Amino acid sequence: MLQRGSSFAGRFSPFWLPMTSPDPFAAIADPNRRHLLEELRRAPRTVNDLAQGLPISRPAVSQHLKALLECNLVTVTNQGTKRIYAVNTSGFTGMNLWLDQFWA
Numbered sequence: 001m002l003q004r005g006s007s008f009a010g011r012f013s014p015f016w017l018p019m020t021s022p023d024p025f026a027a028i029a030d031p032n033r034r035h036l037l038e039e040l041r042r043a044p045r046t047v048n049d050l051a052q053g054l055p056i057s058r059p060a061v062s063q064h065l066k067a068l069l070e071c072n073l074v075t076v077t078n079q080g081t082k083r084i085y086a087v088n089t090s091g092f093t094g095m096n097l098w099l100d101q102f103w104a
Contacts, residue, residue: 024071024095032056033064037087040074044086 028034036050047065051058065085068074072091077084 022067022070024073024091027067027071027073030064030067032060033068036061036064036068036085037073040085040087044084046082046084050085 028037032054035054039045039050039053047058047061050065051061054061056064065074065076069076072088074085074091075088077086
C-alpha cells in the first residue's frame with residue numbers, strides 16, 4: 001500500500017529503466033514537453049525556434065529540453081554556435097514496449 005505523499009512511479013520504475021534513470025512518462029506528463037516533442041517530430045529545431053511557440057521563456061524551454069535529454073527522448077547536435085534538438089525515436093522503445101503489453 002502506498003503511503004500518503006509517496007509516488008507509485010517513483011517506487012516502481014518500469015522494468016527497462018535502471019532505478020536511477022529519469023522516468024520518461026514523468027517527462028512527457030508536462031504539456032510543454034509534449035508540445036516540444038510534437039514540434040521536434042516535424043523537424044529538428046533550436047531552442048530559440050522552439051521558444052517562439054510557447055508562452056514560457058527561452059531558459060524554461062532549455063530546462064524542459066534538458067529533462068527530455070536525460071530521458072533519452074531527444075538528441076542534440078552542435079552546428080557552429082547553434083544546438084539543434086531532434087526527437088530520438090530509439091528513446092521511445094522502452095515506453096512502446098511497456099504500452100504494447102496492454103494491447104497484446
